[in-house]
Amino acid sequence: MDAARSADTTAAPVPSTGVHGAVRRSELPGGVRLVTESVPGVRSVAIGIWIGIGSVDETGQQAGAAHFLEHLLFKGTRRRTAVGIAEEMDAVGGELNAFTAKEHTCYYAHVLDTDVALAVDLLTDVVTDAQLAPADVEVERGVVLEEIAMRDDDPEDLLGDLFDQTLFGEHPLGLPVIGSEESIRGITRDTLHGFWRSLYTTPRMVVAAAGNLDHDAVAELVATALGRAANGHAGAAAVPPRAASGTRPVRSAALGLQSDESEQAHVLLGVPTPGRHVPGSPVLAVLNSALGGGLSSRLFQQVREQRGLAYQVYSSTSRYADAGSLSVYAGCAPERLGEVVAVVRDVLGEVATGGLTDAEVTRARGALRGGLVLACEDTASRMHRLGRGELDHGRQRSLSESLARIEAVTPGEVAALAAELLDQPLTAAVVGPYEDETELPAALRELG
Template identity: 55%
Template sequence: MGPSGPVRHAAEAQPARSGAPARAVTRTLSDDPLGGTVRRTVLPSGLRVLTEAIPAMRSVSFGIWVAVGSRDETGPQAGAAHFLEHLLFKGTHKRSALEISSEIEAVGGETNAFTTKEYTCYYARVLDEDLPLAIDVMCDLVADSVLEAADVETERGVILEEIAMHDDEPGDEVHDLFARAVYGDHPLGRLISGTEETVTPMTRRQIQSFYRRRYTAPQIVVAAAGNLDHAAVVKLVRQALRGTPLDTDPAAPAAHRPATPTVRTKPATTLVEPKETEQAHVILGCPGIDRTDDRRFALGVLNNVLGGGMSSRLFQEIREQRGLAYSVYSYASQYADSGLFAVYAGCAPGKVDEVLSLTRAELARVAADGITEAELARGKGMSKGSFVLGLEDTGSRMSRLAKGELLYGDLMPVDELLARVDAVTLDDVNALAAELLSRPMSLAVVGPFGERDFAA
């Protein structure tokens, strides 16, 4: 459930007047009683730095978020963003791959990264006293990687093994198959990792070009949460980036992705990946809503009631009462201009028909009759509780800052977000359920079947 609304960023880095140097602009965004003081600085280059000071913590999570993901690739580039994520840890002009990892691990810290369809994140978690080291290392690897030809070949092999490993995990593969069923050849329907056919011929020059064209200061958000001082973090970030390709002329921060035009999805279809597995993996679902849609709060409640926990309708019906599946849940994925709503189940191949029949019946029942007042209250409680409990560590707070800035362009205070959930009415949820769950459903299946097994 993302932030929205109240904290708009009108003041950005201001270009020089009368030849004076551009200056950084800092604002206090909130002083949240459930958290710490949140401040935001826009550097002259357009790079943004957000921090949440939480003095009670003894650690800091520091992340560099780039508004580039797999949906920003052309077909032949598929996997470039993920390939680049691997390569940035392989060495810079100042550090080798071993030095990057050993410097952080020597102080008990940890580093990692991940690529999504709409952004890439590089992060470290360290003791508060080691934050200057983490900032220097992480800024160095994101801004100034050398992308040696030998490292490209080494990581190509690693990524191809990762793709092969993913293919051996049918519970993961079915989610990618479902995305393809809904989005087809659109970038949102492609694998984040790319495929063997796209990764194998990818050249260092192509990756280098993607790196320098996409990793620009206006596209980057730096976020940190924990026992820190905002001004010190900004100073350390500027020092670490000085003289690198991210130390650029004055520019405005990039706008977040627009919600229009809406992504065109495919008509409802069935995709089956035949595989001799002990368990069948199925996903039944449809296009959902985008992440800026005000109904996302009602969707969170609806999702909780349908398949968001052990008390949900689907879990109770399919697992608890009938024992047909170990894992069954519903979920919503939201992008700038599209979304998904789906139900996943893993069950014995011989039970697939019954599981799908029960799932379809429950979705139709909720579409026609809605949910109850008691379910509404429970769904709201789950939404609020999961959000607040998710803010109990510096990593989640750092992510909240970055996603608010990168994906929405604002940061919703915790109290307001909870109030938005509380404001969801029974009519809101039931109207959304009637619309969403009446849509034609696509089906993705991985297991010992063929397309004809689901022709009906």
């Protein structure tokens, strides 16, 4: 308790991210950052160990290593077997899982508030003291290869990777998080172990927790559990948020095609956006919401409601340190692909030249504000907000501040951003029953 408190860098709680309780931040020995939010009235705690390492940090020989480790670290530690890990969590009705992204990895648990000590002990044991036994590497190699095969059988998942590859080109953002069949077959235990030991260090770790908790009690649990790992980084400062590398992605082509014997054609059309360190996130969020974020959005109304061309159509954004994207997805009958693409291009062109109406901006702001508040009703969502805020920006933005930023977005700002982004050449990715690009409709083949 004393070590954790003496390292507390926050004299007073930072602004709350919600109405329930205050957010507190401490820097623990070894550069570990702890960010918690007390949420009185709930009986659970969501806690995650976030590591600022993802697929963009891999070399060619390491492709897929972060995701492979996500599987492998749960296979056993010096104190626990894989079965033992599962049994301990099942015995308290909790959830233990992990996910890997392009710029970070998170190992998390969701438990009753009485089981926080168990969750901290399990998570830290898995992340810092796994065995990576050669036999387990081979077992999980097969599991990851099955996951790649499953991705290849899911047109939307396959489409997302194809779009990133086409839009971001040879930049690390263009590589699939999961790796490739070739890279997973070739990666060695020594490569995985070296990646883990060299990069999963305490200065890169953020522990985020939300729920019915006490910050100081969690700080002591974490400091004790990570004590041995932190000792190797005594006096080290926390690694700051990932900065832009200075290398901007360059798209590899205007169009990417993956032939697939699916019943539908699946298409993503989009443009690059600036990275997350460039101001303008709320404006981009409003633009995205009005374009394809809900039932009243322009794309949903034009593609589905008025023309009945597709069951599913929506837009989405991604923002990384170096770049991001604004994209539109649609799934339709193959014979309707040309018309769907033409309508999407028309809508994007209209917004690029004329912006959005005041009513569209008002609805989009309201949708974003409501979604943000409703998400905060869930402790897991709050934990994710804390972890991402600390890793990406090194700070927490209060819910009130976030809501105010959304509400301050004007139609003029949206129009200016739309003109800047949507005037760029479109990049497309298609997964469907087409042998080659000559079989695609002209609306796609003429992109450039």
